[in-house]
Amino acid sequence: MSSQLEKVKELIELRAEARLGGGQKAIDKQHERGKYTARERIAQLLDEGSFEELDMFVRHRCTNFGQEKKSYLGDGVVTGYGTIDGRLVYIFAQDFTVFGGSLSETMALKICKIMDMAMKMGAPVIGLNDSGGARIQEGINALAGYAEIFQRNIMASGVIPQISAILGPCAGGAVYSPALTDFTIMAKGISYMFLTGPKVVKTVTGEDVSQEALGGAEVHSNKSGVCHFAAEDGEHALKIIRKLFGFIPQNNLEEPPLVPCTDPIDRLEDSLNEIIPDSPNRPYDMYEVIGAIIDNGEFLEVSRDYAKNIIIGFARFNGQSVGIVANQPKYLAGVLDSNASRKAARFVRFCDAFNIPLVTLVDVPGFLPGTGQEYNGVILHGAKLLYAYGEATVPKVTVTLRKSYGGSHIVMGCKQLRGDMNYAWPTAEIAVMGGAGAVEVLYAKEAKASDNPAQVLADREAEYNKLFCNPYNAARYGYIDDVIEPRNTRFRIIRALQQLATKKVVNPAKKHGNIPL
Ligand code: HXC
Secondary structure, eight states, rough: OOHHHHHHHHHHHHHHHHTTTTHHHHHHHHHHHOOOOOHHHHHHHTTTOOOOOOOOOOOOOOOOGGGGGSSOTTTTTTEEEEEEEEEEEEEEEOTTTTTGGGGGGGHHHHHHHHHHHHHHHHHOEEEEEEESSSSGTTTTHHHEEEEEHHHHHHHHHTTTTTEEEEOOOEEGGGHHHHHHHSSEETTTTTTTESSSSSSHHHHHHOOOHHHHHHHHHIIIIIIOOSEEEESSSSHHHHHHHHHHHHOOOSSTTTTTOOOOOOOOOOOOGGGGOOOOOSSSSSOHHHHHHHHHHSSOOOEEESSSEEEEEEEEEEETTEEEEEEEEOOOOOOGGGGHHHHHHHHHHHHHHHHHHHOEEEEEEEOOOBBSSSSSHTTHHHHHHHHHHHHHHHHOEEEEEEEEEEEEEEHHHHTTTTTTGSSSEEEETTTEEEEESSSHHHHHOOOOOHHSSSSEEEHHHHHHHEEEEHHHSSEEEEEHHTSEEEOOOOOGGGHHHHHHHHHHGGGGOOOOOOOOOOOOO
16 A cells, blocks of 8 residues: 555544544434434535534643543544535534533634634624533633633624524533523423533522423523524434525625515505404404414424513525514413513514514503512613614514503504504504503593493593504504504515615614613
């Protein structure tokens, strides 16, 4: 064999060794845990054969605790680039078979390298997390590595989309990288995220809690809102990422992909003319409205199980990607509270950062009153949503279906927050507050002094409703651009979006605003 051939053979052997990560035994153990390896996950996620791996020959540099005798090619992360539906993405997948995927100095360098490349090329970064946290043997070098990654997450925010899948442990300060990214997907049963694990919790607070109950996928999608998509398993998590990519652009200078539309743009949806119940206190399901107006009923909901009183997610109108924000009358009557405000505000900002128009469907009775909300800072959280809408420069189309009262009317993409096209259904009630509450404030004394207080209040309420609880009062002042037939909503939104395609609005130059965090 020529010496060149020998060198080629050596390369092939080294590559094979690198592909085994921490070795066959560790791979088998990973499978026994119900998890795929880093390379298997990358193969599942990217277009077939598109992955180009980088830094396969990197090894850690640590000599503490005899680490120099134990090192693996590629260290604990697989990095590189490939495509999803033909579009370039950068990816890192932590390899749990190598020191439990724990983050070393060199692992951080590998991750930072592809993050820097992604920024240069204007392409998204996907992180597949499965790690025991900072590599304990490396001490401060591992911490510095995390900080380098966080800094890049911050600089990339709003420039390129960043997506995190949690497919195993993600604990300690390591959770902050996913938290800084745009979307976090957790796989049920195998993933958990927490700042301090159950043992530390027990020591510090005495609380007994399992990993799942402390930071499993269900907890973070229902209670904390940290997780945007709870996947059934690891494979499902990767499918969600592929689906999500269909709605978002490569970077903040590009438009989201336009897909051919097979759903007629002028499709009339007669059911919408009868969807609003006669009684203002009866709910209906906003999902039915969304499903009826978007292309082919295809809706990718974000944070489905968190703050269900507001619905957010991606859909298309005539093939154009939009972000939908909609109150859900079926849950807490669609009231806005702290969690709903935060949930929607972050989504509005994502859409605005990445040139995705906003379609807002309004049926909101107001902000949830009470000490629970006030002590929780609903003023600041509501202001976040207000800020997000007011700051957004993407096309904004708002349709008011029924209630739109008080502060919540303003917050939900009203005209004065630079709503571009504001439509209302004939059933819309746009006012400072509902009739019953208003007459209590205005006419309680008059009613008390009369022989028939109930009649006085009923008469006054009817008068109030006639004057204010309709769309025409707002339309009279131009706060509503048109009152539309509900069944024609899809067509009117599409026409509005077509008209707004060339919209250009630039906010004043500044270092950055001071959103009420
Ligand atoms: C070095 C680690 C490691 C770590 C796991 N391993 N975590 N090596 N540093 N942080 C190694 C284990 O020693 C083991 O090596 C292999 O990975 C697999 O781990 P197991 O414990 O056998 O797996 P499992 O039973 O599934 O448990 C997984 C685990 C557990 C729950 C993640 O390993 C664990 O608790 N690890 C420590 C977690 C932790 O406290 N990390 C530091 C958090 S603080 P062998 O050779 O036996 O196969 C932190 C600060 C970050 O991260 C701050 C950023 C700002």
